[in-house]
Amino acid sequence: MRIGIDVGGTNTDAVLMDGQSVLAAVKTATTRDVTSGINTALAALQTQRAFDPAAVYAVMIGTTHFINALVEADRLAPTAAVRLGLPATASLPPMVDWPERLVEAIAGRAYLCHGGHEFDGRRISEPREDEIRQVAGELHRHGIRSVAISSVFSPVNAEFEQRAADILTGELPGLAVSLSSEIGRIGLLERENATIINASLRELATRIVDGLVGSLEGAGIHAPLYLSQNDGTLMDVDFARRYPVATFASGPTNSMRGAAFLSGAQTCAVVDVGGTTSDIGVLRHGFPREATTEVSVAGIRTNFRMPDVLSLGIGGGSRVRGGQGDVTVGPDSVGYRLAEEARVFGGSTLTATDVAVAAGRAAIGDPGLVRDLDRSLAEAALRRIASDIADAIERVRTSPDPLPVVVVGGGSILLPDEFESGPVHRPEHFAVANAIGAAIAQIGGEVDRIFPVEPGRRQAVLDDAKQEAVDKAIAAGAKPGSVRVVEVDEVPLAYLPGNATRIRVKAVGDLQLEGGRG
Amino acid sequence: MSRTITRHDLADLARGAALLGTGGGGDPYVGRLLVERAMLTGSGTITLLDPGELGDDDLVIPVAQMGAPTVMVEKIPGGGEAVAALRALEERLGRRADATMPIECGGINSMMPLLVAARTGLPVVDADGMGRAFPELQMETFSVYGVPGSPLAIGGENGETVIIDTGADNARMEWLARGITIRMGGVAHIAEYAMSGADVKRTAVPNTLGLGLRIGRALREAREEHRDPVQALAAAMEGTLYDKVRVLFRGKVVDVERRTVAGFARGHARLAAFQGPGELELTFQNEHLVARADGRVRCVVPDLICVLDADSGEPITTEGLRYGQRAVVVGISTPALMRTPEALAVFGPRAFGLDIDFRPVEDLVSP
Known part of the structure; x- marks a missing residue:
């Protein structure tokens, strides 16, 4: 058996699974310390379906706690950024485009040193040990305990970041180090930003992860604990302590993967309808398609591996206005006050939930309270919702092939049984899709580099890149026979000789568990 | 001034x-x-x-x-x-x-x-x-x-x-x-x-930097005020040397093909109309070179072929083109200085290996 837990901003959901079947599923309130909410959820699982804690062989947790800490500029540690690239890059020092409030929240300090590589692996300059030692002295003087290290083209060659890390930790043994080459891809400022954010979350991550481990031990569960990452794969707790930023988009990712699992569709569009918004994304081979453009988080430009999700202001609490001919739905919502303000609960605000009840789509609250509602208005509002969602599905499609649509989330009662693009699947347990997504996560490996592709060598270069991604997945804990390549992306780079091509390959496999249980 | x-x-x-x-x-x-x-x-x-x-x-x-x-x-x-x-x-x-x-x-x-x-x-x-x-x-x-x-x-x-x-x-x-x-x-x-x-x-x-400023401001204000970005663009171009703005197509990107030839990113993109038949094909070499609707040339280099996000009006680069984007493709006339025989010999369609003669966008598409 394994347990999947989703710690969201409002709810903490947990599921107990055995192989492909869901044995128990619970929803509890999230607590500020995270761990007491998890304790409650574990106890609720026991109540719903008694289980032997010793029979649990893995626990997977997805959480939005770390991204929320950044958005709230709260619980962040004093952080420094050290960049290797001089004499290049001096014009734009680290954190150059950050909101002032976040630079202050992390007491951010930036240092520029020599080092860095060219696109083809040549060195911009040699790193200078004395320069880095001097930075160590500065960090010590300012009481900084966490540092982000970036180096130009470190996705091509990470040796300088590693060398700087060795020197800094040699001087300051307790220093937490985050390396940009392990966090982001090409695009120095964006990768560096993600690394600095990561560094600022390190202490919180240690605290939270230690708390999670303690919660499980308290419940008698001694199985390994994993956290889900942005791309739907898992990381172990040691990795999570070092790379909390890798959890940033795990919420939408888990809900999408959970939806795929519950419906059995591996390639599909997923519509997650909540109280305020609908998130629409696409799964390919069971994994969310990633955004190809920079993603801004709390006003900071990053290149996180985030799912490409389109958010619409349509949810169960969306306000409905106008008449039959000019009806509008959202984008504003009564949100968590639905149970007081919606008509079916005796309130005075007409919401999307009310029109769904009036049209006979759902039985929520007191249907009698919306009996007087004009039926054709209700139908018009639902048609409006269906057409906006159908439009969004069209926009996230990646090919003209037929695409099944899976709907999850409490607000999915607003949607019809069929779209133009195909039928709609409404799986069982749709309300805890996130926790299920966490429970079924896999292990991944990725390559993202610029390769010279000589004439006639394209296939060989691609094969090498694929093998490297597979090896990385296995090194990260995937079961060797189960690893497959799920994504290959080639972008030829203009103006560079030798057909320089940026190749991204992602491979994933099942988690290798002790005793061969999967 | x-x-x-x-x-x-x-x-x-x-x-x-x-x-x-x-x-x-x-x-x-x-x-x-x-x-x-x-x-x-x-x-x-x-x-x-x-x-x-x-x-x-x-x-x-x-x-x-x-x-x-x-x-x-x-x-x-x-x-x-x-x-x-x-x-x-x-x-x-x-x-x-x-x-x-x-x-x-x-x-x-x-x-x-x-x-x-x-x-x-x-x-x-x-x-x-x-x-x-x-x-x-x-x-x-x-x-x-x-x-x-x-x-x-x-x-x-x-x-x-x-x-x-x-x-x-x-x-x-x-x-x-x-x-x-x-x-x-x-x-x-x-x-x-x-x-x-x-x-x-x-x-x-x-006056091309001033023009860039003017365009950028017009697109931003149109978005802030929920106005049509193409109309705002056309209004911004009035009285400039780029004053013929034509909508070549509105539709969805249905295919993008890129490859590297002699150090350049060359390729094609196809857009399909939102409703009904109709297709636009874009050919690019880093920049867009020619737009053909249903096989007929609608705009050709050096006139500008610009792809904008249909909703936000943000310009989309050839690298950023991908399946499913809803876009407006706009053709914009270039100044006479860029359309002389001497200029076209250097950056007209034939300079890019296209077997097409230059024709001004305003002659190819009516307003």
Whole structure:
């Protein structure tokens, strides 16, 4: 058996699974310390379906706690950024485009040193040990305990970041180090930003992860604990302590993967309808398609591996206005006050939930309270919702092939049984899709580099890149026979000789568990 | 009339420059940050000069970035490269520049002269030599009308400079400069096409930085006020040398194919109408070259072919094109200076290997 837990901003959901079947599923309130909410959820699982804690062989947790800490500029540690690239890059020092409030929240300090590589692996300059030692002295003087290290083209060659890390930790043994080459891809400022954010979350991550481990031990569960990452794969707790930023988009990712699992569709569009918004994304081979453009988080430009999700202001609490001919739905919502303000609960605000009840789509609250509602208005509002969602599905499609649509989330009662693009699947347990997504996560490996592709060598270069991604997945804990390549992306780079091509390959496999249980 | 640019104008200029990049020219984001940062010191403003304000004997030295924009997002400049190139060229010519100028108003190169201006206090001439973005250095109205690119100075982040002088042979200059750019790490900063004020007035496409600002502002305001971005664009173009704006197509991207040929990103994209039949095909080489609707040419280089997000009005680059995007494709007329037989021989459709004669967008598509 394994347990999947989703710690969201409002709810903490947990599921107990055995192989492909869901044995128990619970929803509890999230607590500020995270761990007491998890304790409650574990106890609720026991109540719903008694289980032997010793029979649990893995626990997977997805959480939005770390991204929320950044958005709230709260619980962040004093952080420094050290960049290797001089004499290049001096014009734009680290954190150059950050909101002032976040630079202050992390007491951010930036240092520029020599080092860095060219696109083809040549060195911009040699790193200078004395320069880095001097930075160590500065960090010590300012009481900084966490540092982000970036180096130009470190996705091509990470040796300088590693060398700087060795020197800094040699001087300051307790220093937490985050390396940009392990966090982001090409695009120095964006990768560096993600690394600095990561560094600022390190202490919180240690605290939270230690708390999670303690919660499980308290419940008698001694199985390994994993956290889900942005791309739907898992990381172990040691990795999570070092790379909390890798959890940033795990919420939408888990809900999408959970939806795929519950419906059995591996390639599909997923519509997650909540109280305020609908998130629409696409799964390919069971994994969310990633955004190809920079993603801004709390006003900071990053290149996180985030799912490409389109958010619409349509949810169960969306306000409905106008008449039959000019009806509008959202984008504003009564949100968590639905149970007081919606008509079916005796309130005075007409919401999307009310029109769904009036049209006979759902039985929520007191249907009698919306009996007087004009039926054709209700139908018009639902048609409006269906057409906006159908439009969004069209926009996230990646090919003209037929695409099944899976709907999850409490607000999915607003949607019809069929779209133009195909039928709609409404799986069982749709309300805890996130926790299920966490429970079924896999292990991944990725390559993202610029390769010279000589004439006639394209296939060989691609094969090498694929093998490297597979090896990385296995090194990260995937079961060797189960690893497959799920994504290959080639972008030829203009103006560079030798057909320089940026190749991204992602491979994933099942988690290798002790005793061969999967 | 001279005017000043402040930090607050840069985001608008970057957006307008992305549109004038017609799908290429590189993302102006890093360039904008460079200028913003440089403007924190000094007077905090940059003076834009109308070409008409130049004395005939003034010396104008344009600056630009050369190489792969994809490298520049990783290897950010030290900051002094472009100024070093400018100074090296001044030394070679034995004379100080009175102003700098863009060679290319589309994409990231709209920002490079502003960086030099912010660091040196030189004014920037509101004009350029492409009137848009093009993939090669010799595709310049300057060279079309007899101004040589040489001598050219290249600057790298170590403070090093290289002078290339190939006399009147601009194609060889481009070839040699590209080799040095690779040695410098794939991106370098150049000063070239040094010319007199009289030559600027005779050969440059005027008021293109001001045009970028105007476009960027119009698109932003349209989005803020939930107005149609294409109408806002058309209104912004009125009274400029780019005053014929035509909607070529509205639809969804259904196919994108890219490949590298001779160092350029070449490819095609197809869009299908939102409803009913109808298809538009775009052919690009870094920038868009030709748009064909149902097999008929609707707009062709050097006229501008711009792809905008149908909802936000944000320009979409050829690299950013992907399946499912809802887009408006707009054709925009270019100034007469860019449509003469001499100009078309250098950057008309046949210069890109297309077997098409140039026809103005306003003759191909009615308003």
